[in-house]
Amino acid sequence: MAKEKIVIEVNGEKRVLDVDPDCLLVDLLREDLGLTGTKIGCREGECGACSVILNGKIVASCLVPAIKADGGKVTTIEGLGKNGELDPLQKAFVEQGAVQCGFCTPAMLLSARHLLDQNPQPSLAEIKTGISGVLCRCTGYVKIIQAIQSIAKGN
Amino acid sequence: MEKRKKKVLVKEKSKVLEMPPVWEELSVVGQSAIRVEAIDKVKGTLKFEGDHAYPDALIGKVLRSPYPHALIKRIDVEKARTLPGVAAVMTANDVPGRNGIGAVIPDQPVICGEKVRFVGDGVALVAAETEEIAIQALDLIEVEYEPLPPVFTVMEALNPDAPKIHEKGNLLSTVRIRKGDAEKGFKEADLVLEKTYSVPFLEHMYIEPDVTIAIPHEGWITVKGPMQAPFTTRKNIAPVLGLPTNKVQCVQTPIGGGFGGKEDSPIDIGARAALLAWKTGRPVRMEYDREEITLTTAKRHPMVITCKIGAKKDGTFVAFEGTIYDEQGAYASLGPVVAPAGGVHVHACIMLAGPYVIPNVKVDGYLAYTNHPYGGAMRGFGAPQVNFAHESLVDELAERLGMDPYELRMKNCVELGSETATGQVLDQSVGMKDAMEKAREAFRWRDLWKSVLSPSALRNADRQKGVGMAIGWYRTSIGTGFDGAGVNLHLQDDGSVLVYQGLTEMGQGLSTVLSQITAETLGVSLEDVRMIAPDTDVAPESGPTVGSRSTTLMGNAIIQAAEMIKRPLLESASELLGIPAERLVAKNRIIFDREDPGQSVELKEAAKRSFITGRRMMGQGWYTPPKTSFNIETGQGSPYFVYTYSAQMAEVEVDLKTGEVDVLKVVAAFDIGKAINPILVQGQVEGGVMMGLGYALMEELVLKDGVIQNLSFQDYIIPTAMDAPEIVPVFVEHPNIHGPFGAKGIGEMPNIPAAPAITNAIANAIGARIYDLPAHPERVYEAFRSRCEKKG
C-alpha cells in the first residue's frame, strides 16, 4: 500500500507525515506521534476514550481516517494547558477528586474544554449532554460534573 | 492529647469488645489529600500498558471455539505454521507444563485439546510479526468439532441425565446454612411471603481493555499488564510453563478499571502470551479487543434465588429460607468454596439472609457449571445478587404488613451484639442503625415516603415518582485460610520513604490511602512517600486487590512495618534532643517533645542519624486478619471478621406509559469505620452507586444458544453522564478495632444496596414489583400493566 503525505497541526505544531491509506487518526496520534494520552477503549466510537478536538469539534478519533484530517487542526490532552501550566479544568479535576482510574480522563477533559469553549455557562443538563460521549465506569460522573460546574461559574 | 476509651453496654449472653481508643489528632489520615497520581492522569502522561510500544514483539492471537460445547476431533495447524511471518502456532500438545489455569481450581485449559466448553474457549494460539498475519494464520487453522448437547441453565445442569461439562459432573459446590428450625419458625409466623428472583450475567466493561506483554529471559519470564492480583497471576502462569513460582515475574501496570474483572482476566491473557513468548523466545504482545473481552472473561454470576420470609404481625422476623441456583458457567474461576468462607458462592449463601436478626434460617446453595462464559469476581462477589433478593422481599413484606419499610428494617436489622444467620456475634463496629438514621435524615424519608397509589389514581397520570430503600452489609476481605498482606518499608536518610507492597491501584485511590497511612505512622508528609508499583519479584506476598481488603489489611501491615522503623528513629531523635524517646512524637516531618513541642528536631535529621549509627531503617509488616470459621454443612461460624454497613435511599420518576425510569436522587449512607481519605471514599460511593444503577436498570448480557448477543459498548449498555442522578454520600464511623485507625472496607459496598433501593422505588411508584433484573422499560411497563389489569 502506497503511503500518502498529509499535514496536520497537532497541539499547535505543524506535522508532516506519511501515512497508510487506512491509518486512523487515533493510531496516528498514539503510534506515529507518541501522543498516548488519547486512549482506545472500543474502536467503534461508543466509549469516547479516543476523543480529540478536530477543527474545533470534539470527535471520536477511532472513527476518523488520518487522511481525512489532512490540513486540519487537532488538539489532544497533551495540548491542553498553556506554557506548561495546567488548564483550570485539569486543576479542578485534580483538586475535586474527578479522577479515579484515569483512563477516560483525557477524553473527559477535552469534552469539557470543548463544551466550555462553546458555552461558557452551561446548565447542568448541558454539561451532562456535553460529556455524554465519554463513558466512565469509575466515578459515576458526579465529581466530573462538579469540577466542570466549578470552572463554569468563573472560578 | 489524651487517649480516650469508651465502654459499651455489654448485652446479656453476648460479648462485645471495647471500642478502640480515639487516636491522637491525625494530620494526614482523615484528610482529603489529592490523589498521588492525579496530575499524571490529567496530563495524559501516565502510561497504561497499551501505551507502550514494543517494536520487536510478536503479536499473539487466540483461535476461539464457535460452539458452546463440543469435542475437538482434529486440529491441523500446518498451513498456519508455514505462513510467512508466523513465529509459532500452539495447540494443547505444545503446553510444556500444566494445561490448566484458574484462580481457585485450574480447570480451564489454556489451550483446549479435548473439548470446548463455551463459545470463545481457546483452541489454538498464534504468534506472528503483525496482527494481520496473525489473523490470516488463525483463518488457516483447521478444526473439526463434534458438537455436544449444551447445557444452559443451572436446573438443566443439575439434572442427573445432563451432559457432563467436566468429568466430575456439573455440580461444583453446595452450601447449607441451618440455624434454629426454619419449619417451626414459619409455623409461628403470622405472615409468610415467598418470591423468586433472577439476575443476569453482568460485564465489568472497564474502559481499559485487557493487554499484556510477556518477555522471556534466560530461564525465567516477565509478564506485565494491568492486573489486580499479580501473585495469583504468577501462581497460575508458572505451572503452565513448567516453572517454579520464583521464575515468573508479574508486574502490575496502571489499571484502567478492574472491578474484579482484572482479578483473573490477566491469568487468561498472561498465560497465553507467556506460552507464546516461552516457545518463540521473543516478547509477545497480546491485546484483547473489546468484543473479545466481553466474550471470554469472567462475569458476575447469574442466579435464580427463591426466598421465603416469615414475620409476626408486628414485623418481627421469625424465619427465613432461601435457595440459590448459582450459574458458574464453563470454568470454576472464583466461584467454588475456598475454606472456610472464600469464593463467590459461599459468600452469597452467607449474605442471603441479610443484615437481620432472624432466629431460624435455612439456606441451600447450588453452584453448577454450564456452557456459558464463566462467573468470577465482580464488585460485590455474590452480594449484589442476594441483596437484590432479600431487600426486595423485605420491602414487599413491609407492604403486606402495612408498615413503613424503614421501620420494618429498623426493627430487625443487626446492631452491636446481634447474632447473624451463621451464629456469628457481631462484637464490634456495627453502624447499621446509625447509617440508616443518617440516610433517613439526609433523604427526608419521612416526608417523601407514602403508600403506593391505586391503579385508578394512576390511570391518567403520565409520570409518577416513588421512593425506595435498601440496606446491606459487606465483609472486609476474603474469608480464606490464606488472607495476608505483606509490606516492606524503607526510610531513607533524607526522610523520604519507599514502600514495597503488592496491592494494586486501579482508580480506587489505594496508592494515596496507603501513602497517607505510611506518612501518618512514620511522621513524614504525604509527598515523602513513594510507592513502588507491585512487582512480584520485589514486593512481599500481599494477596489480591479484592474483597475491599486493601486499606484494612495493608494498612495494618504498614503500621507494623512503620513501628519497626519508628522506635530506632525516635531513639536517634532522642539522642539529638536529649529527651527520652517515650516523650517524642513524629508528625509532619518534625519530631518533638509531647510535653514541650518547642523542643523539636527535623525528622530527616533523625533519619540521617539513624543511618550513620547503623540503626534499622527498614521495616516489614505481615498482617493476617483474625481467624475466621465456617462449616459448609451447617453454615455456622464467624466467616468474616468485620462488616461494613450501608443504607441507601432512592427517588425515581417512572414514565407510566413507556416504563422508562429516571433516577433523580440517591442518598447512600455507610458505616466505614474510618474514612482515611473522605474525597476518595465519596468517589467510591458515587461510582459504586452508578454501577448499582446500571444493574438495576440497564445492564445484562443477552445470550442466545450460548452466544452473547451484546458484546460491545453499543449493545451492552452502562450508564452515561446523562443517566447520572444526584448522589449524596453520607458517612458514619464505628471504628473497626482490627483496622488501621478504625477503617474497614468500602470498595464494593456502594454498588450493593443501590439496585434494590432503585427497584423498590420503582415499586413504590407503580405498585408492582420487579423480580428480574434489569428493570428496563419493557419490564417496568409490563409490571405496571399487569397490576392495572389485575386490580381493574
Next chain:
Amino acid sequence: MNLKTAWVWSKKPHWDKYYRPETLDEALAILERLWEGAKVIAGGTDLLAQIRKKEQEVEALVDITRIPGLDKIRMEGELIRIGALVTHREISQSPLIRGKALALAEGAGWVGSPQIRNMGTVGGNIVSGQPGADATIPLLALGASVKVVSRLGERTIPLTAFFTGPGKTVLDITSEILTEISFPALRGNEASATLRLAKRKALALPILTASVVVSVDGEKKRFDHVRIALGPVAPVPFRASDAEGVLASAPISDELIRKAAQRAAEESNPRSNPLRGSETYRRDMVAVLVERGISKGLDRLEVKHG
C-alpha cells in the same frame, strides 16, 4: 463470515486506497471505475465500525467531504434544502431547522453523542438505510425528497420510495451519490415533533423513534393532515398511512388521536428482538409515542385539545 474466525475482530478496519475527490464528477468517476469495491465516506461514523466488523469489505474509500457546496442549509422558496454533508450537530443547532422543521432538529440532536453528531452527516444517515435512522424518520414525516447525482444527470426521489430493505436503498453505489435533501418548510399552521424511546439517555440505539407533522385548519378545530413516521418497526423507515388517514381533515379530539395512534400500532410490524424488546411492547410503544407526538405538535401550535 467464516465460522472459524467468527470470533476474531480486526483491531483496525482495512482499505487499500483513500480518495479525496474535489468535484462530484471526480467522485463518480472513481465509483464507476472501482465498481462495488469503493464506498463513499462522509462522516464515517457508521461505515468504519461496519468495515472493522467485516460487515462491509472495501478496497477504497471515497471521501466526499471536500466537494464544495454540499454542506449548506438554505431556504429556497418554500423548500428547505440541506446538503448531504451537513452534520447532525449543525442540523440540531440550525435556527432555520429549529424554526421550520423542529422534528428534524430534535431527531438529529439525539444521535449518539456530541462526538458522533460532530462527524455524522444527514446524507450518511439516510444512505445507511437503517429502519430507525435518527435523521431519516423526521425527514420522512416532513415529506422529504433526496437528490441523487450520477454522470447521467440527477434525479429526485421521494424518501418514501428510497428504501428497499434493512440497510438497502435504491441508490446505486457504483454510480450515484446523494447530494441533497429537501422538504417543504413547515408553515404557520404546521408543527412537528420527534420522540424517542431508548434504554438509556445517550449513545443508545432507539427502541423506537416517532416523528409527527401536524397541520390544522384556520380555526384550529380540525386537522388538515398529519404525517407519522416510525422506526424501527418495519424493514424500512415507515409511514403510518392508515393512521394518517384517520386524522386527515378530521376534528381534533383526544379520542380520535388515540384511535389514530392505535391504528399506527396495528399497521406497523416490529419484530421481537432480544436487545430492543418484544413485539407487543414495541407495538404498544408505537401507540404511546404517536399519541404523544401528535399532542406535542398540537401544543406547539397552541391548539387546545381534549
